[in-house]
Amino acid sequence: MTSRPSNRILGSLRSADSAGVVRIEDRFDTTVDDLWESLTDPTRLARWFGEVQGDLRPGGEYRTYLAADDIESTGRVEACEPPRHLRVRSRETDESYRRGRGVPPFDAIIEATLTSDGDCERLAAHLDGTNTVDVEARWAELVPPYQELAAAIER
């Protein structure tokens, strides 16, 4: 495995309309079309994300199955503007939740924005995970300072 760019951001926080939004950002040494395809083509998604099946058009509904975590979700494509902007809303199915007993199902919005970064082959992918209603606070806590805080207090 080659070395990863050091500009990955895993979970910086902002809040919008009382919901927590987590920003996940990374840069990929490729073209915007290639990155877009890897985020939207089921064959490529299957290799890094999970099985995605269904109506992959704006307004269309689909199912995903993440084998590594045994999580099944249903989702809807809310926005699709190739090759820059994709927004999907998904939710773990009740059956999958009963199997895994993880976090109770909630609506998660993943918004991917692809932007060129300086030289034209470097790109930034932004994935915003928002959840609505009662679990908003969970995401609000993906803040690196709290890891340090918790570690400092445990000593």
Add this chain to the structure above:
Amino acid sequence: MENALRALADPNRRTLVESLAHGSMTAGQLAAQLPIARPGVSRHLRVLREAGLVEVRADAQRRVYSLRAEPLAEVDEWLGRYRALWERRLDALHTEIERGTRNRTHERRSTR
């Protein structure tokens, strides 16, 4: 943990928690950290106390607040699972991008 997360979702309460990470403080010292009136500060401290994030003891006439580690450790563990998940996913996406790049290079060579 639900209560701890709710409590921490508020920026003013996060400011109080971050201040307390450096050591115990009195109610007055904590109030000085926030740009809001005392009753508001008291409400925030009550939410933090009810979530188990802070404890309070009386020291003569003063109320002294300090942090409790347990809920934060739980939150941290919960977050850690999410971080690990996204770390894994992004690594896998990099691998997929590299695979695509390799294949295209290969195709170009073979069509020459």
